[in-house]
Amino acid sequence: MSGSTSRTMSAAAVTAAIDRNIAHTVWRANQMGSYQADVTATGYQSLDRELPNGGWPASTLIELLLQQAGIGEMRLLQPALCAIGRKRRIVMVQPPHLPQVAAWAGWGLPADRFVWIRAARTADALWSAEQVLRNGSCGALLFWQPQVRNEALRRLHLAAQGSTTVFWMLRPLSASEHASPAPLRLALRPAPAGVSVDIVKRRGPLAERPLYLALAPDAALPSTSYRSHHAPMDKHAPAAVASRSVPAALV
Incomplete structure (x- = not known):
């Protein structure tokens, strides 16, 4: 084998190795991209087909843009939360x-699987979310934040990339009008017995139309408690204690 042929084969091998390593970061606009991290199935086949790698990706910022809280976002996430909560x-x-x-x-997830963090200030909430991502001990993070600066989003996305956590950030629908570093952004609107999902941003071609996802009724709530038609949360939460010297509370 001549020296030139050997060099040609070596160059081809190097090129192939580079292609494999950067495939998850480069995609054509008319093709579905991919993530290097693991994904968790959404529990809805029609939604999985529209997401790169077929599910919720870990190690990245996922934005859920809500028309209003309690429209079914928690039941949408229920299958993924149950899968993650069994282990982490x-x-x-x-x-x-x-x-x-x-x-x-009722979903099969005991209370000790959840950590609820309530912060008095936005800065404390952002710090708490970033520390959860950097700690790496939790399988999923849900962070509700109505207003956040773009540089804070970049910090959170960077922290998520260094973790194996599935990170959902829940923001108002109006945030879809502004740029975001999140590779995956979904707009959620209420629909009869379900939710309408508009894929605002993904690593792939533009979605042609919103998806309709039928959500099963939440039968886990006991009859003696407040029964929500959408999310498993009480509507009347006690007011947070105002204190200038107390840091974010871990409940």
């Missing part, structure tokens, strides 16, 4: 309503 803890930062423990238990 789930953290909720700044949920809009008090989490309904009875509903989680």
Whole structure:
């Protein structure tokens, strides 16, 4: 074998290795991209088909843009949360309503699988979410934040990339009008017995039309408690204690 042929084969091998290593970061606009990290199935086949790698990716920022809280977003995430919660803890930062423990238990997830963080200031909430991602001990993070600066989003996305956590950030639908570093952004609107999902941004071609996902009724709530038609959260949460010297509370 001549020296030139050997060099040609070596160059081809190097090129092939580079292609394999960067395939998850480069995609054509008319093709579905991919993630290097693991994914968790959404539990809805029609939605899985529209997402790169067929599910919720770990190690990245996922934005759920809500028309309003309680339209079915928690039941949409229920299959993924149940799959993750069987092995690792789930953290909720700044949920809009008090989490309904009875509903989680009805899903088969005991209360000790959840950590609820309530912060008095936005800066504390952002810091808490970033530390959860950097710690790496939790399988999923849900972070509700109505207003956040773009540089804070970049910090959270960077922290997520260094973790194996599935990270959902829940923001108002109006945030879809602004740029975001999140590779995956879904707009959620209420629909009869379900939810309408518009894929605002993904590593792939533009979605032609919104998806309709039928959501099963949440039968886990006991009849003696407040029964929500959408999310497993109590509508009337006690007011947070105002204190200038107390840091973010871990409940």
